[in-house]
Amino acid sequence: MGVEVLSALRPRPGGRFVDGTLGGAGHAALVLDASSPTGWLFGCDRDGVAVEAASQRLAEKFAGRFEVRRGNYADLAGWLPERSCDAVLLDLGVSSPQLDSPERGFSFQQEGPLDMRMDNRQELTAADLVNGESAEALAGIFWKYGGERESRRIARAIVHDRALRKFETTRQLAELIERLSPRAGRKAHPATKVFQALRLAVNDELGSLRRGLEAAVKILKPGGRLAVITFHSLEDRAVKEFGRERSRGYTFAGAVDVPELRLPRAPELNWVTRKAILPGADELRENPRARSAQLRVFERM
Numbered sequence: 001m002g003v004e005v006l007s008a009l010r011p012r013p014g015g016r017f018v019d020g021t022l023g024g025a026g027h028a029a030l031v032l033d034a035s036s037p038t039g040w041l042f043g044c045d046r047d048g049v050a051v052e053a054a055s056q057r058l059a060e061k062f063a064g065r066f067e068v069r070r071g072n073y074a075d076l077a078g079w080l081p082e083r084s085c086d087a088v089l090l091d092l093g094v095s096s097p098q099l100d101s102p103e104r105g106f107s108f109q110q111e112g113p114l115d116m117r118m119d120n121r122q123e124l125t126a127a128d129l130v131n132g133e134s135a136e137a138l139a140g141i142f143w144k145y146g147g148e149r150e151s152r153r154i155a156r157a158i159v160h161d162r163a164l165r166k167f168e169t170t171r172q173l174a175e176l177i178e179r180l181s182p183r184a185g186r187k188a189h190p191a192t193k194v195f196q197a198l199r200l201a202v203n204d205e206l207g208s209l210r211r212g213l214e215a216a217v218k219i220l221k222p223g224g225r226l227a228v229i230t231f232h233s234l235e236d237r238a239v240k241e242f243g244r245e246r247s248r249g250y251t252f253a254g255a256v257d258v259p260e261l262r263l264p265r266a267p268e269l270n271w272v273t274r275k276a277i278l279p280g281a282d283e284l285r286e287n288p289r290a291r292s293a294q295l296r297v298f299e300r301m
């Protein structure tokens, strides 16, 4: 969503921009190009391979105008001063190089270790969850992060099968799910939801998102822009929820908004567009993986 992201971030010479999910540095390069000759960009990614590739790509054309760091965007506020940036981009989820590398274990289509770590310095892998968690905990993960209706059945079958042989590969797990719920006319592969759920749990993606949104608000200057691209409803709901909460003129204690118990507070964000921005038809033709992308844009008050 290059065009949409640029119009959201409004890069200009002299501006300071942040890409919290650098990936292959596609968006970062667009922002640096559009803010030539003096725009500056801070980019980070949890994935060491991505950081290496992005640094090389950016150095070819934008030497001296960027800084790259390996780490979680949830920590942005520890690396950059408060109210110092003009725009922050978070393009969530996994990248094509991650999905297409069987050894990373993100894809059920290809045989690989059951890994799914974005940052391979982390200890916890998908295999640890699948082989170590109780049936109840696994069912909870599949339901909460994947909305998988067969969560209990799949979790029970995993616990049964792993007593005979531990789960080590992506295909081993995908085949168990195919056996339990055959594809029969369904568009999505039956393992889609379980794999999404494991990936979210292994990388604590929703926890990072919440902390990352809070960090982004801290480092943005008043008038600065926050753009977030989500790929599934759980992420989008979290971003919408955050936007609603920070654009209200009050807070409330507890889980329920009781008007009598509201505490006034200055709103921190404005919605730039109320509706999510979706990829155009041209982009969808070129990149079918963009079909579930949604862009939301906020302005720091």
Ligand SMILES: C[S@@+](CC[C@H](N)C(=O)[O-])C[C@H]1O[C@@H](n2cnc3c(N)ncnc32)[C@H](O)[C@@H]1O
Binding pocket: 020, 021, 022, 023, 024, 025, 026, 027, 028, 044, 045, 046, 047, 050, 071, 072, 073, 074, 091, 092, 093, 094, 095, 096, 118, 208, 209
């Ligand atoms: C969809 S890709 C980004 C692609 C990038 N916008 C581009 O133009 O090439 C998502 C990237 O975000 C990274 N990522 C996901 N969660 C992260 C987090 N909490 N902190 C830092 N990087 C993260 C992934 O490792 C992946 O490289």
